[in-house]
Amino acid sequence: MAVRITNRTLKSFLASKKLSRALSSKVTFNWEDPFDLDSQLAQDEIIIRNSFRAYCQEKLQPRILLANRNETFDPNVMLEFGEQGVLGCTLKGYGCANVSSVAYGLLTREVEKVDSSYRSAMSVQSSLVMGAIYSYGSEEQKEKYLPRLAKGEILGCFGLTEPNYGSDIGAMETKAKYDASSKSYILNGSKTWITNSPIADICIVWAKCEDSKIRGFIVDKSISKKGLETPKIEGKLSLRASVTGMILMDNVEVPEANLLPKASGLSGPFACLNNARYGIAWGALGAAETCLSIARQYTLERKQFGKPLAANQLIQKKLADMVTEITLGLQACLRVGRLKDENRICPEMLSILKRNNTGKALEIARNARDMLGGNGIHDEYHVIRHMINLETVNTYEGTHDIHALVLGRAIT
Amino acid sequence: MARVLVGVKRVIDYAVKIRVKPDKTGVVTDGVKHSMNPFDEIAVEEAVRMKEKKIASEIIAVSCGPTQSQEVLRTALAMGVDKGIHVEISGKDYDTLQPIHVSKILAKIAEKEKADFIIVGKQAIDDDSNQTAQMTAAILDWPQATFASKIEKGDKDITVTREVDGGLETIKCKIPAVISADLRLNEPRYATLPNIMKAKKKPIAKMTPKDLGVDVAPRIKVVSVEDPPVRQAGVILPDVDALVGKLKEGGFA
Numbered sequence: 001m002a003v004r005i006t007n008r009t010l011k012s013f014l015a016s017k018k019l020s021r022a023l024s025s026k027v028t029f030n031w032e033d034p035f036d037l038d039s040q041l042a043q044d045e046i047i048i049r050n051s052f053r054a055y056c057q058e059k060l061q062p063r064i065l066l067a068n069r070n071e072t073f074d075p076n077v078m079l080e081f082g083e084q085g086v087l088g089c090t091l092k093g094y095g096c097a098n099v100s101s102v103a104y105g106l107l108t109r110e111v112e113k114v115d116s117s118y119r120s121a122m123s124v125q126s127s128l129v130m131g132a133i134y135s136y137g138s139e140e141q142k143e144k145y146l147p148r149l150a151k152g153e154i155l156g157c158f159g160l161t162e163p164n165y166g167s168d169i170g171a172m173e174t175k176a177k178y179d180a181s182s183k184s185y186i187l188n189g190s191k192t193w194i195t196n197s198p199i200a201d202i203c204i205v206w207a208k209c210e211d212s213k214i215r216g217f218i219v220d221k222s223i224s225k226k227g228l229e230t231p232k233i234e235g236k237l238s239l240r241a242s243v244t245g246m247i248l249m250d251n252v253e254v255p256e257a258n259l260l261p262k263a264s265g266l267s268g269p270f271a272c273l274n275n276a277r278y279g280i281a282w283g284a285l286g287a288a289e290t291c292l293s294i295a296r297q298y299t300l301e302r303k304q305f306g307k308p309l310a311a312n313q314l315i316q317k318k319l320a321d322m323v324t325e326i327t328l329g330l331q332a333c334l335r336v337g338r339l340k341d342e343n344r345i346c347p348e349m350l351s352i353l354k355r356n357n358t359g360k361a362l363e364i365a366r367n368a369r370d371m372l373g374g375n376g377i378h379d380e381y382h383v384i385r386h387m388i389n390l391e392t393v394n395t396y397e398g399t400h401d402i403h404a405l406v407l408g409r410a411i412t
Numbered sequence: 413m414a415r416v417l418v419g420v421k422r423v424i425d426y427a428v429k430i431r432v433k434p435d436k437t438g439v440v441t442d443g444v445k446h447s448m449n450p451f452d453e454i455a456v457e458e459a460v461r462m463k464e465k466k467i468a469s470e471i472i473a474v475s476c477g478p479t480q481s482q483e484v485l486r487t488a489l490a491m492g493v494d495k496g497i498h499v500e501i502s503g504k505d506y507d508t509l510q511p512i513h514v515s516k517i518l519a520k521i522a523e524k525e526k527a528d529f530i531i532v533g534k535q536a537i538d539d540d541s542n543q544t545a546q547m548t549a550a551i552l553d554w555p556q557a558t559f560a561s562k563i564e565k566g567d568k569d570i571t572v573t574r575e576v577d578g579g580l581e582t583i584k585c586k587i588p589a590v591i592s593a594d595l596r597l598n599e600p601r602y603a604t605l606p607n608i609m610k611a612k613k614k615p616i617a618k619m620t621p622k623d624l625g626v627d628v629a630p631r632i633k634v635v636s637v638e639d640p641p642v643r644q645a646g647v648i649l650p651d652v653d654a655l656v657g658k659l660k661e662g663g664f665a
Contacts, residue, residue, distance in 0.1 A: 030443070044612055047487055050447070051603040085605030097605035 031296075032289075034327045040334055041102065048099060049106040053113075055084060060114045067241040068115065068385050075155070075199060081122060082152025086111075088130035090275075094146035096130075102337035105282035112283035113290045116389035117242035119283040124195045125149060127276035129156030132204045132216055135271065136263035141218060145202065157200035157230075159191035159219075159247045160269050166193075167402050170266055174249065176207035176217065178256075185209075185217060185259060187252045193396070197230040197245035204260075205247060206269050216260035216268055219252065227252045238392040274347055277354040277397050278340065282333045284361035284393050285326050287386045291368035292322045294383050298372050309371070318367050325360040332356070348410045355403035362390040413469035414565075414587070416459045417522050418493065419514070419532035419544065420452040420475050422484040426537055436636045438507065448484045451533025453491075455593040457600040458563065459531055460492035467565050470494050472525055476514050478502035482616060489611035490603035496616040497521060501628060508630030513621070515547035520624040522552060527588065534559055534592040545592035555585040558592040 030036075038046065059080065067074060081087050085097045086107050092098040104126075112119040130149050133141055148154045165171050174189025187207055197203060203219040221228065227250035236244060260268070296319060299310035309315050336353050339345045365387035369376040377384055394400055424430065425445040433440055448456075462468035473488040475481040476499040485496035499517055501509055522530050530549075535542035542558075549556035557563075557572035561580070564571045574581045575594050603611075621628045649655050659665040 026442070028443070043483065043486060044608055047483070047490055047603065047608050047611075048605055051487075051490070051608065052605075055602045083604065084602060085607075089605050095606075097609050099605055099609060103605075 031323055032293075034323060035331060037330055037334065041106070042100070045100060045103045045106060048103045049110060052084060052086060052107050053110045055080075056110045056114050060111070060118060064115045064118075064241060064385075065379060065382075068117070069240075069379055071236075071240040073117070073121070073199070073241055073243045077118060078121065078125065078152035078155055080152070081125075082150060085150075086122065086126075087152055088126045088134070088146065088150045090126075091130060091134050091146070091150075094134075094142060095150040096146070100337070101278065101340040102334060104279060105333055105337050108279040108283035109286035109289075112286035115241055115385065116283065116287055116393050117239045119279070119286075120195050120239060120242050120393075123276045123279050123283075124158055125152070125156055127279055128158035128272050129202070129204055131272045131275050132158070132260060132263070132268070133218065136216060136260040136268055137218075138257075138261050140257070141260070145218065154201040155196050155199055156202045156204060157194050157196040157247070158269075158272070159194050159197070159203050159205040160273075161191060161193050163190060163192045167399060169269075170214075172206070172208055172214065174205065174207040176209050176215065176254075178210065179253075182253060184253045184255045187217065187219070187249045187254055189249055191247040192233070193244060194230075194247055195239075195242055195244055197247050198232040198243050200230065203230070203247050205249070205254075213264050214266055214268070216263045217254045218258040218260065219247075219249075219254055220258060223258070224252050224254050238388045270347065273397055274350045277350045278333075278336065280393060280397055281329075281336070281350070281353040281357040284358045284390065285329045285333065287390055287393075288322070288326050288329075288361035288364040291365045291383050291386050292319070292326065294381065295319070295322075295368035295371045298375070298381075302373075315371060318371060322364045322367065325364060329357045329360060348407055351398065351403040351406045351410075354398060355400055355407075358390065358394040359400050362387070362394045365390050414462070414467060414528035415526055416462060416468045416471045416529045416531060417518065417525060417527040418452070418455050418459045418471060418473045418488065419518055419530065420456060420473050420484050420488050421449045421533070421536050422446050422475060422477055422481045423449045423536055423538045426450060432637055432639050436638060437634065438637050446480065446483075448487055449533050449536045449538075451535060451537075451593055451595070452484075453533075453600040454595070454597050455531040455533050455591075456488050456491050456493060457598045458560075458591075458593055459529075460601070461598065462529075462565075463492065468529075472497060472521075472527070474499065474518060474521055476501050476509065476517055476621075478506055485616050486611055487603060489614045489616075490608040491601060492607065493614075495614055498616055498618050499624070500618060500620050505628050505630075507634070508632055509628060510631060511541050511543035511547055512631060513626065513628045515544050515551055516626045517621060517624055518544070518548045519551040520626060522548075522588075524624075529588060530554075530590045532590075532592050534594050542592075545590050549590035552588075552590070554588050554590050556590045556592075557583060557585050559594040560591050561594050561596045563591065563597070 089097045089099045090101060090104050108119050111122055130146060133145055149156055162172050176185045176187050179186050201221055205217045205219050206214055209215050229248040230245050232245045299315050300308055302309050332353055336349055368383045369387045372381055372383055375381050379385055425447045428445050431440045459471045463471055471493045472495050473485055473493045474497045475485050482498050485498055489496055532545050545558050546556055559574045560572045561575045562573035569584050569586050571584050
């Protein structure tokens with residue numbers, strides 16, 4: 001049903017605008033931060049964010065165009081992340097910075113403003129690999145691996161998903177059998193869609209043991225060479241600046257000292273994934289913010305039919321929707337971040353956060369791509385790269401639909 | 413080993429589009445992004461490198477301004493400075509604060525802290541004064557090495573390469589000395605997360621100009637602040653003769 005804006009409605013709308021301006025005479029709308037998120041951050045969180053933002057914009061952004069076009073991952077990036085202290089930054093000890101969860105989110109948001117590939121690599125190393133060893137590893141394992149992982153000197157990957165089982169990971173086929181004579185576990189199976197696996201030094205592999213319980217193993221490539229292959233997956237059109245591969249295990253021997261002693265059952269990997277999801281929720285909005293910024297600038301500058309594209313209501317509505325979703329999404333991230341630091345979160349909160357933010361970010365990127373017209377398909381305008389990346393970000397760590405089912409079950 | 417004093421100023425971020433206030437009394441600063449003056453970042457970096465090379469034993473950063481100046485001090489601490497001093501100046505006093513006042517403050521603090529070097533940025537990007545280093549040196553009667561693009565420490569002196577209009581000039585200064593940092597002196601580091609967290613425990617001492625016996629009464633009066641004139645359209649001329657004619661008319665030839 002069409003609504004006609006009459007003169008009377010317009011007048012009262014303008015009158016209310018005058019009133020609101022009188023009430024809040026000093027506050028002006030800032031499309032980049034409508035709810036003044038900055039004022040909700042601690043001083044050190046702001047300094048952390050600003051420092052990393054400068055690094056991302058000055059050192060990472062210039063590299064991403066060619067890295068994406070030529071599908072190259074520069075391992076120096078991980079060393080640079082290590083230097084900045086952003087890897088495993090929420091952990092305490094072992095050379096980690098012990099910053100707040102909100103600070104971690106601010107970091108993932110800044111790096112994903114450049115590209116989701118770099119944020120994926122950062123999430124995997126920090127939340128999945130270091131998180132698994134920190135939460136479930138023995139003291140020896142922590143001392144052996146965490147400091148070097150924090151510096152980016154060694155890379156890790158997280159082997160959970162399999163070719164036949166993704167969402168239904170409880171039915172995984174990778175098996176671990178204990179061999180008393182060699183005091184090791186023999187692993188058989190395959191994992192796929194594993195970020196970093198071709199270049200990783202260690203793989204945190206989750207396998208079903210003989211008691212049908214799922215446990216985690218630190219598969220160290222320098223120790224368990226025989227039967228282990230980590231081929232790269234070719235033909236990926238998304239997250240091209242990140243290396244993705246498989247983990248193929250044919251009777252791979254893993255010493256029993258490399259079993260993660262404190263994890264048993266799916267709760268282990270799921271807790272790691274929840275930490276990663278939290279970072280992803282912030283990150284996806286970073287990518288969305290870049291798309292919004294580029295789309296806004298483009299439509300302000302490009303003129304057709306005698307006026308800028310941005311003068312058209314259709315464009316304005318799309319920009320309004322983008323700013324709205326990003327603003328609300330960030331507030332949700334902040335809330336969950338603060339709850340996380342108080343140890344007051346549960347997985348369903350992260351389902352809401354990850355599902356909403358990645359889904360909305362993908363839609364924002366798609367709209368932004370459209371607003372750029374023909375230029376929108378060119379990688380020099382960046383938006384299409386974010387759009388294609390967000391397809392993956394929306395899917396991994398729990399697809400949009402799966403999180404919906406998780407929530408549906410929890411609600412009912 | 414030397415004790416180093418570094419001056420850092422909180423200015424509007426270089427990337428921000430400056431807007432003049434409608435009442436023409438100044439520029440809009442409310443809600444606008446501020447950061448450390450880029451040349452001061454270079455000064456801090458040089459001081460931190462001196463400490464890493466064991467030339468300096470302690471670095472103290474000083475900032476004059478309102479409460480928000482502490483943010484800039486925290487960043488300096490995160491880059492490796494040992495302690496900060498915030499000289500609280502706000503409101504009208506801050507609006508009319510000039511290098512002459514700041515240099516007196518720095519001189520007093522340098523005496524108190526027994527500094528061997530004072531390093532500041534060559535100029536601030538908001539007022540472009542390029543006076544503080546020179547005035548501070550004059551007040552203390554110390555040698556000054558301004559527009560430094562390279563600093564080498566000898567036994568009892570420093571050799572500084574300066575970027576001047578004619579090229580590069582190399583001078584030797586006795587210590588103690590005042591140095592102002594130019595663009596190519598170094599590339600400042602990004603504050604790493606562990607250092608930012610460590611900086612939270614480093615002290616920031618607070619004081620007022622009165623505590624130092626410095627009078628910050630205004631010596632200038634801001635009459636008005638206006639936008640630069642809008643650029644006029646150019647004229648396309650048919651040939652070189654017409655150009656020469658126009659130049660002569662304008663008194664340029």
